[in-house]
Amino acid sequence: MKKIFFILFAFLGLTANSQTLGTQLDKKTLALGEAGVFRISISNLQGKDVISAPKNELLPFHFEEIADSISKQPDMYTRIIEFAVFEEGNFTIPALDFRIGGKLYHTIPYEVEVINTAQKGDEINDIMKNKEVKLEVTDYWQLYKWYILGLLILLALIFIIYQIVKYGKRRKSSPVVMTNQTLKDLDNLKKKKFIENGDYRSFYVELLDISRNFITKQYKIPADVLLTDDLIDVLKTNNAISPKNEKVVEEIFLRGDLVKFAKTFPDQTTMSADFNEIKTFVKSSAKDLEAEQLRTGV
Structure with missing residues (x-):
């Protein structure tokens, strides 16, 4: 117990x-x-x-x-x-x-x-019937104003970008820009001292290449593909270059061809004179072309 x-x-x-x-x-x-x-x-x-x-x-x-x-x-x-x-x-x-x-x-x-307490076929009743509302212009504006404003801003941006690109292209192709670039090319040629070293063939080859490229872009004349005689004929026909500059181009281009084929041997004085003549022609071209654009309204 x-x-x-x-x-x-x-x-x-x-x-x-x-x-x-x-x-x-x-x-x-x-x-x-x-x-x-x-x-x-x-x-x-x-x-x-x-x-x-x-x-x-x-x-x-x-x-x-x-x-x-x-x-x-x-x-x-x-x-x-x-x-x-x-x-x-x-x-x-x-x-x-x-x-x-x-x-x-x-x-x-x-x-x-x-x-799931909901059954198939159950009818769902709205508390009140849908009511039709007539919208005014101001109502549509309130509904879609941000879309409209966004579209207008987008169009404005596209227009501004187009103008900037167009202006940039125009600036790059302007006579002043092309002139400045060619003057830089001429300065680089002078720094190579072909004149001082008597390397007349290299000097005239580069001088004519620079000049042909300049005439092609500045005056829209295919100087880079034309033979010298054909180029001189084109210059005299369309009067794009002043008679004084036509004579300068003609003399220097003909002399350059003779030098390339070893038919003439210019001295340092002649090479320096030809260099300065081309440089003067390049400098004067921008003013001549801009004056012509103002005259014609282009």
């Missing part, structure tokens, strides 16, 4: 010192998106720590947690999770792990059925 009382006393003492883990699910059948409540409580805590999954991460994937609140007192722990499921079917809340004072405990699992 004493043995029975001892066992009963020991059991009551063990029960009095143990924690009670309990769970409660308010609904086991939910409509799509309907909120359910899952409650976990631990009594007789005796100030022990409770460790579980972090907030909003306790329930499985399909359970969308709306709220997760935890309340802990020295002798009581409560966690209330509000959730919803947005798929039809049967879903399980598995046994969840809670570590109390270093000892692991498990909750009991639950089955949750989620149903």
